[in-house]
Amino acid sequence: MPPDIDQDQRREDVARTAAKLVAERGMGAITFRNLAAEMGCSTTAISHYFTNRDEILAETYRYVAARAGQGRKxxxxxxxxxxxxxxxxxxxxxxxxxxxxxxxxxxxxxxxxxxxxxxxxxxxxxxxxxxxxxxxxxxxxxxxxxxxxxxxxxxxxxxxxxxxxxxxxxxxxxxxxxxxxxxxxxxxxxxxxxxxx
Incomplete structure (x- = not known):
């Protein structure tokens, strides 16, 4: 993840990637290691913005709900x-x-x-x-x-x-x-x- 992307953008990037993993492989695919591998970064780059998996789940759920809401107007x-x-x-x-x-x-x-x-x-x-x-x-x-x-x-x-x-x-x-x-x-x-x- 490039250093010039702001915090909200980085969190959204993680949520987008997590949503992709869930759609392809299910909830078990959401791990710091899998996310880091998918995004081409270290697990530290993700843990800087999320302290645990539950936070990633909540942010991913928010992201998917917002994405769906845009498509139904x-x-x-x-x-x-x-x-x-x-x-x-x-x-x-x-x-x-x-x-x-x-x-x-x-x-x-x-x-x-x-x-x-x-x-x-x-x-x-x-x-x-x-x-x-x-x-x-x-x-x-x-x-x-x-x-x-x-x-x-x-x-x-x-x-x-x-x-x-x-x-x-x-x-x-x-x-x-x-x-x-x-x-x-x-x-x-x-x-x-x-x-x-």
């Missing part, structure tokens, strides 16, 4: 249909979103035994639900329906991703979109131009 000026369909970007439809889900599934298992990661997961999950609820309201979904439907959407997204992790042949992008659309149909029905996605 509707384009500026999007109509109601396009905004609603932006929820699809959460699904494991391509290489980038697939990696995110592999990483999340690995972290969820780790979070069962790590209270700090469990708190992060609860925060991220609630944030995603709020984002979906706000999006549903923005396309004309009444508040009570948006509140209940956002939870159904979250449950559907999680269910699709878990099944796709073990059966990608059945859970193609088209199948994933169809399953999500079934849950969102009440909202599509409220949007004349989106009645037939």
């Amino acid at each position: 509707p384009p500026p000026g999007a109509d109601a249909r396009a905004r609603l369909q932006s929820i699809e970007r959460i699904l494991p439809l391509d290489a980038g979103t697939w990696d995110n889900w592999v990483i999340w599934l690995c972290f969820w298992t780790e979070a069962l035994f790590n209270p700090a990661l469990a708190r992060q997961q609860k925060e991220y999950s609630r944030g995603s639900r709020r984002m979906i609820e706000d999006l549903l309201e923005s396309v004309g979904c009444p508040e009570p329906l948006a509140a209940s439907l956002s939870q159904k959407v979250m449950t559907t997204l999680y269910g699709i991703a878990v099944q796709a992790a073990f059966d990608r042949e059945s859970w193609t992008p088209a199948a994933q979109r169809a399953a999500l659309h079934d849950v969102l149909q009440p909202v599509f029905d409220l949007i004349p131009e989106a009645a037939t996605p």
Whole structure:
């Protein structure tokens, strides 16, 4: 790592590398030695910014959540249909979103035994639900329906991703979109131009 990169950038570099290792080899791949080898530096260069593995895990989880959040925003000026369909970007439809889900599934298992990661997961999950609820309201979904439907959407997204992790042949992008659309149909029905996605 070049000496002129600031502390935040170095921490992000480690988190990005850790995310790559998890996506390729699972949580066990996150070690100071593996990270140093992947980044072409010494373990000391990493321990200067992270005192232990748990700190790396927390930073990696933050990095992946932020990266995923950037990818799911509707384009500026999007109509109601396009905004609603932006929820699809959460699904494991391509290489980038697939990696995110592999990483999340690995972290969820780790979070069962790590209270700090469990708190992060609860925060991220609630944030995603709020984002979906706000999006549903923005396309004309009444508040009570948006509140209940956002939870159904979250449950559907999680269910699709878990099944796709073990059966990608059945859970193609088209199948994933169809399953999500079934849950969102009440909202599509409220949007004349989106009645037939």
